[in-house]
Amino acid sequence: MTTRIQMRNRARILDAALEVFSQQGFRGATLDQIAAVAGLSKPNILYYFDSKEAMHRALLDALLDVWLAPLRALNPQGNPQQEIIGYMRRKLELSRDYPRESRLFANEVLQGAPRLSDEISGGLKSLVDDSAAIFQRWIDAGRLPPLDPYHLIFSIWALTQHYADFGAQIRLIRDGADPLDGADAYLEALFTRLLAV
Amino acid sequence: MTTRIQMRNRARILDAALEVFSQQGFRGATLDQIAAVAGLSKPNILYYFDSKEAMHRALLDALLDVWLAPLRALNPQGNPQQEIIGYMRRKLELSRDYPRESRLFANEVLQGAPRLSDEISGGLKSLVDDSAAIFQRWIDAGRLPPLDPYHLIFSIWALTQHYADFGAQIRLIRDGADPLDGADAYLEALFTRLLAV
DNA sequence: GTCTATAGTCTGATAGAC
DNA sequence: GTCTATCAGACTATAGAC
Numbered sequence: 001m002t003t004r005i006q007m008r009n010r011a012r013i014l015d016a017a018l019e020v021f022s023q024q025g026f027r028g029a030t031l032d033q034i035a036a037v038a039g040l041s042k043p044n045i046l047y048y049f050d051s052k053e054a055m056h057r058a059l060l061d062a063l064l065d066v067w068l069a070p071l072r073a074l075n076p077q078g079n080p081q082q083e084i085i086g087y088m089r090r091k092l093e094l095s096r097d098y099p100r101e102s103r104l105f106a107n108e109v110l111q112g113a114p115r116l117s118d119e120i121s122g123g124l125k126s127l128v129d130d131s132a133a134i135f136q137r138w139i140d141a142g143r144l145p146p147l148d149p150y151h152l153i154f155s156i157w158a159l160t161q162h163y164a165d166f167g168a169q170i171r172l173i174r175d176g177a178d179p180l181d182g183a184d185a186y187l188e189a190l191f192t193r194l195l196a197v
Numbered sequence: 198m199t200t201r202i203q204m205r206n207r208a209r210i211l212d213a214a215l216e217v218f219s220q221q222g223f224r225g226a227t228l229d230q231i232a233a234v235a236g237l238s239k240p241n242i243l244y245y246f247d248s249k250e251a252m253h254r255a256l257l258d259a260l261l262d263v264w265l266a267p268l269r270a271l272n273p274q275g276n277p278q279q280e281i282i283g284y285m286r287r288k289l290e291l292s293r294d295y296p297r298e299s300r301l302f303a304n305e306v307l308q309g310a311p312r313l314s315d316e317i318s319g320g321l322k323s324l325v326d327d328s329a330a331i332f333q334r335w336i337d338a339g340r341l342p343p344l345d346p347y348h349l350i351f352s353i354w355a356l357t358q359h360y361a362d363f364g365a366q367i368r369l370i371r372d373g374a375d376p377l378d379g380a381d382a383y384l385e386a387l388f389t390r391l392l393a394v
Numbered sequence: 395g396t397c398t399a400t401a402g403t404c405t406g407a408t409a410g411a412c
Numbered sequence: 413g414t415c416t417a418t419c420a421g422a423c424t425a426t427a428g429a430c
Binding site: 031051 | 422423424425426427
């Protein structure tokens with residue numbers, strides 16, 4: 001049986017682990033740091049998770065649903081421009097609301113995705129293939145300009161995730177301002193121009 | 198005096214360090230790994246560099262010139278569309294020719310840029326400010342659409358560096374193909390559409 | 395469930411022979 | 413200049429008291 005205290009502690013540990021892993025990467029993070037952020041002792045967090053890797057895996061697995069939800073929400077029957085810009089907006093919201101998750105994912109991919117499970121990578125690939133097929137049909141129907149569908153998806157990821165993953169650099173250049181200031185309007189203008197037929 | 202052997206060993210160590218740091222991050226990298234890749238013993242690489250951090254610093258410092266060169270090549274007297282697309286192309290070439298350097302930099306920024314020297318960050322900021330001012334004058338003259346100059350720069354970085362930094366993810370989705378396949382044509386089309394007045 | 399204590403391993407760096 | 417040997421500290425994980 002799982003008590004309320006157990007659930008609360010698990011949640012606190014995962015939140016602390018996300019905080020540390022997203023900033024330091026897997027190997028850079030230490031259980032001491034995670035325990036300190038969680039406000040628990042080191043053996044205690046290992047009572048809830050078998051190992052450091054188990055914590056990391058739990059975070060990546062939990063990430064999957066949140067991360068792919070915007071792409072799943074794409075409607076093949078909708079208006080191409082509205083659908084794609086809507087997808088971009090939802091991805092940008094993820095950068096705003098879940099920057100730590102974005103950096104956790106970026107850290108993992110940057111290191112060659114060694115701990116990304118087959119489930120995650122497989123689900124990701126088939127979802128991208130399906131979405132690219134939808135884009136291609138819109139292009140064939142003359143409702144979108146002839147842009148490579150895969151690169152279109154990559155460019156949405158690149159543009160939106162950049163604000164979370166490279167936020168430190170943007171803050172440095174813009175004197176500490178919120179990296180996402182003005183990003184909505186800029187990206188909407190960019191995609192409006194890009195997708196016009 | 199510095200001999201040829203010393204120079205060659207220094208270069209081998211730096212190349213090995215780049216290989217390991219770019220894939221594992223600063224804390225994830227170990228001197229054992231770097232020594233193995235360099236084909237030298239651990240004490241020997243510490244004979245050439247005082248510490249692990251000294252190696253990392255040497256790499257980041259060497260990175261500065263290469264990394265900022267494309268932005269320096271911007272010509273205020275040139276044609277806005279050609280200048281910006283030319284800048285984008287040179288940045289994309291960096292992702293193709295120096296993906297490890299791109300990932301080294303990404304790792305550093307992702308972790309909050311704790312080891313980015315003031316010289317690097319200061320030089321970066323003033324160069325970006327100058328370039329943004331050039332873009333703004335082009336906009337004021339009606340030669341560019343009214344796009345936020347800073348976000349325009351961020352989007353060039355995001356789009357081009359993504360192919361190096363997230364290459365593992367792209368390779369996974371595209372069945373192992375070269376991440377940069379078709380990127381040139383796609384990005385040229387994107388910026389042609391974006392920058393048209 | 396949570397703690398202190400600690401085992402066992404890894405890591406950055408140094409000592410000293412050659 | 414390069415090696416073997418090794419130190420001191422940090423790290424993940426476990427043992428065992430409570």
